[in-house]
Amino acid sequence: MNELDLWRELAIPGTTKLVLLVMDGLGGLPRPSDGLTELEAAHKPNMDKLAFESQLGLTDPVAPGITPGSGPGHLGLFGYDPLVYEVGRGVLEALGIGFDLSPDDVAIRGNFCTVDAQGNIVDRRAGRIPSEKGAELVQKLRPIRLAGIETFVEPVKEYRFVLVLRGKGLSGDLTETDPQLLGVSPLPVKALSPAAERTASLLNTWIDQARRILANEHPANMTLLRGLAKEPGLPKIPDLYKLRAACIAVYPMYRGVAKLVGMDILPPPATIEEEFDLLAREWSNYDYFFVHIKPTDSRGEDGNFEAKKAVIEQVDVQIPKLMALNPDVIVITGDHSTPWSLRSHSWHPVPFLLWSKTGRPDGIDQFGERPCARGSFGRIPAKSLMPLMLAHGLRLTKFGA
Amino acid sequence: MNELDLWRELAIPGTTKLVLLVMDGLGGLPRPSDGLTELEAAHKPNMDKLAFESQLGLTDPVAPGITPGSGPGHLGLFGYDPLVYEVGRGVLEALGIGFDLSPDDVAIRGNFCTVDAQGNIVDRRAGRIPSEKGAELVQKLRPIRLAGIETFVEPVKEYRFVLVLRGKGLSGDLTETDPQLLGVSPLPVKALSPAAERTASLLNTWIDQARRILANEHPANMTLLRGLAKEPGLPKIPDLYKLRAACIAVYPMYRGVAKLVGMDILPPPATIEEEFDLLAREWSNYDYFFVHIKPTDSRGEDGNFEAKKAVIEQVDVQIPKLMALNPDVIVITGDHSTPWSLRSHSWHPVPFLLWSKTGRPDGIDQFGERPCARGSFGRIPAKSLMPLMLAHGLRLTKFGA
Numbered sequence: 021m022n023e024l025d026l027w028r029e030l031a032i033p034g035t036t037k038l039v040l041l042v043m044d045g046l047g048g049l050p051r052p053s054d055g056l057t058e059l060e061a062a063h064k065p066n067m068d069k070l071a072f073e074s075q076l077g078l079t080d081p082v083a084p085g086i087t088p089g090s091g092p093g094h095l096g097l098f099g100y101d102p103l104v105y106e107v108g109r110g111v112l113e114a115l116g117i118g119f120d121l122s123p124d125d126v127a128i129r130g131n132f133c134t135v136d137a138q139g140n141i142v143d144r145r146a147g148r149i150p151s152e153k154g155a156e157l158v159q160k161l162r163p164i165r166l167a168g169i170e171t172f173v174e175p176v177k178e179y180r181f182v183l184v185l186r187g188k189g190l191s192g193d194l195t196e197t198d199p200q201l202l203g204v205s206p207l208p209v210k211a212l213s214p215a216a217e218r219t220a221s222l223l224n225t226w227i228d229q230a231r232r233i234l235a236n237e238h239p240a241n242m243t244l245l246r247g248l249a250k251e252p253g254l255p256k257i258p259d260l261y262k263l264r265a266a267c268i269a270v271y272p273m274y275r276g277v278a279k280l281v282g283m284d285i286l287p288p289p290a291t292i293e294e295e296f297d298l299l300a301r302e303w304s305n306y307d308y309f310f311v312h313i314k315p316t317d318s319r320g321e322d323g324n325f326e327a328k329k330a331v332i333e334q335v336d337v338q339i340p341k342l343m344a345l346n347p348d349v350i351v352i353t354g355d356h357s358t359p360w361s362l363r364s365h366s367w368h369p370v371p372f373l374l375w376s377k378t379g380r381p382d383g384i385d386q387f388g389e390r391p392c393a394r395g396s397f398g399r400i401p402a403k404s405l406m407p408l409m410l411a412h413g414l415r416l417t418k419f420g421a
Numbered sequence: 422m423n424e425l426d427l428w429r430e431l432a433i434p435g436t437t438k439l440v441l442l443v444m445d446g447l448g449g450l451p452r453p454s455d456g457l458t459e460l461e462a463a464h465k466p467n468m469d470k471l472a473f474e475s476q477l478g479l480t481d482p483v484a485p486g487i488t489p490g491s492g493p494g495h496l497g498l499f500g501y502d503p504l505v506y507e508v509g510r511g512v513l514e515a516l517g518i519g520f521d522l523s524p525d526d527v528a529i530r531g532n533f534c535t536v537d538a539q540g541n542i543v544d545r546r547a548g549r550i551p552s553e554k555g556a557e558l559v560q561k562l563r564p565i566r567l568a569g570i571e572t573f574v575e576p577v578k579e580y581r582f583v584l585v586l587r588g589k590g591l592s593g594d595l596t597e598t599d600p601q602l603l604g605v606s607p608l609p610v611k612a613l614s615p616a617a618e619r620t621a622s623l624l625n626t627w628i629d630q631a632r633r634i635l636a637n638e639h640p641a642n643m644t645l646l647r648g649l650a651k652e653p654g655l656p657k658i659p660d661l662y663k664l665r666a667a668c669i670a671v672y673p674m675y676r677g678v679a680k681l682v683g684m685d686i687l688p689p690p691a692t693i694e695e696e697f698d699l700l701a702r703e704w705s706n707y708d709y710f711f712v713h714i715k716p717t718d719s720r721g722e723d724g725n726f727e728a729k730k731a732v733i734e735q736v737d738v739q740i741p742k743l744m745a746l747n748p749d750v751i752v753i754t755g756d757h758s759t760p761w762s763l764r765s766h767s768w769h770p771v772p773f774l775l776w777s778k779t780g781r782p783d784g785i786d787q788f789g790e791r792p793c794a795r796g797s798f799g800r801i802p803a804k805s806l807m808p809l810m811l812a813h814g815l816r817l818t819k820f821g822a
Contacts, residue, residue, distance in 0.1 A: 114572060378763065381451070381456070382794060394795070397485075398479075404485040407487070408768075410486060411488065411767075412768075416768065418484060418766055419489050420492045420503065420646075421492055421508075421514070
């Protein structure tokens, strides 16, 4: 049986409260001075106390050795196998700017590029035009109309934009137009299945009209379309797990992924402190809260050990607010590692603690990568965290007699 | 390759002796006074000594977060993936009363219920009639004859009975008749595949005749049929693992599951002590013994920490008898957890020790949940225990050249 079908069959409603606290890119790597990671070095008395009362472990977000993007990293935490449930790059790009996708949408990452008189690409990023220029060009593309469907064009940053087609019967089963080479012309969109023929044809019409509109622009006189993808139509958390689920996140991308799995999206707070205040205000309205902390990842990508450690300490100060709400199950973890020394997402397993009123505490008194490696959960796929949270919240009934 | 096919291919006969000692519902949860579980608190010098010479670990009976019933819990211990090899509820109900199922059987859980003059259900359990009354009504239903097959009706308890159809070509691919609602009439049995049409029709005939027989009874004037399931036709242990396997169990359900996987069922002893005496007497006749201890689970379901601990201590006293037989491989574990504080089966991983003459002892001197969490096996699916027992018993040949 498909595992999501199994959860759908076993999940039962309840009155328990579950909290998934995600510090993005939490996992780290040792600093030379004392061999401690960002998390291990952080002064975080509240999380350490929680760890002592918890069961610890490490997750592989996708599979051992795989470095996940933000989409797969979070899908795993929500219980969806990221190798089965894929979210296309166009969809993630649209979610990242807060575009409100519907199930009838095909979303596309667009680049402005430069072509020569023969139509061959001379710069795939159009000289990295400033964001203001990009936004101005997006305005010019908005009037393009396609038969029987709606189109949306939205600026992202510099030379990047998002194109969304909305209408019944569209397909994302399409090739990209970026040849990833200079000196050749952009490719046409091709359908990879018969059901995608109409969408391919509509997109080629759009590209042709965009070329005419941009013909006299410089340097951005053409477009390249990548990551063409349909809104994935994922099973929804209220149906799967019988949870009223809410997302608390400062950044649009994470609210977007949460929306794909059927969470209610609460109005975005501006700071970590406000995220926990919002959690307290909404406590009675939901069974499950996904609270997303972004700056751990950002400071990891900056390569700044101290700053990432400071974000963890900032979150730690908020933990008493969470405990005062009397939750039943808490998981604290990351969606992947972003070690300061690699300045990027990485494949390293991610530490987690699962605190619950029905647990069997490991008695390990520190939250960190090495303490978690000694925890009783061992090393598990991230997708197992959701059923474990449900079980500890007494929200899964017995399998078989 | 299917994993059972792999074991069938690799398993070789031998002279080693393997013992699987299952304390049902072994895994527990901490008591508040000192944070120890039932197993950790038990005075069990023999098991602790064995643990010191063993390799330890934790099992997930089915998968992380899943609370197993007795069927899936034991199938896992016998090496069968419980998500692949399912045993229907009707079959387990029949096994639970010691009914000797054959591969041609469809087994069904029956309820006596009460219907009003319009045939609508007013009580799904017929006022929980006493067991004597249930047995009397079962007698009245036994004369019902169906074309070309045998039928058996057996009392279970109060309003519950078992119905078994026996004959070639029967199918369990059928819907239930219990609408799980009051004020509506029982549903007819429907075939879920063409091969089940005949069985559905036979059952509807049976239901109709039962209704006429019960028409003037009160309050049990109708039946509801649930958990309709064919004997699962599982691969058998002697063929799979080349083991002469014996089951020693006081309770019929566990003998029944052992029979489904091809074990010889030894005459049921009455006490734990007698189980070990029987083991000694039969030692020369088998390669593998499944010894099942029920009261750990029962006392866990009672919510009685001390009594569950006492059962473990009672088993511990028997261990020297087992060691005197000079076994080659011993596994001591449970089929799932039944923590005193939850009073029910649970999803918590189950501690195990694997003692063998070919092992690499962890040197951990206590058998318990937390010591096992530090063991070298880590956290593994229960279905891995059987190949590990075979390997340590030198009963699996090399894979590949």
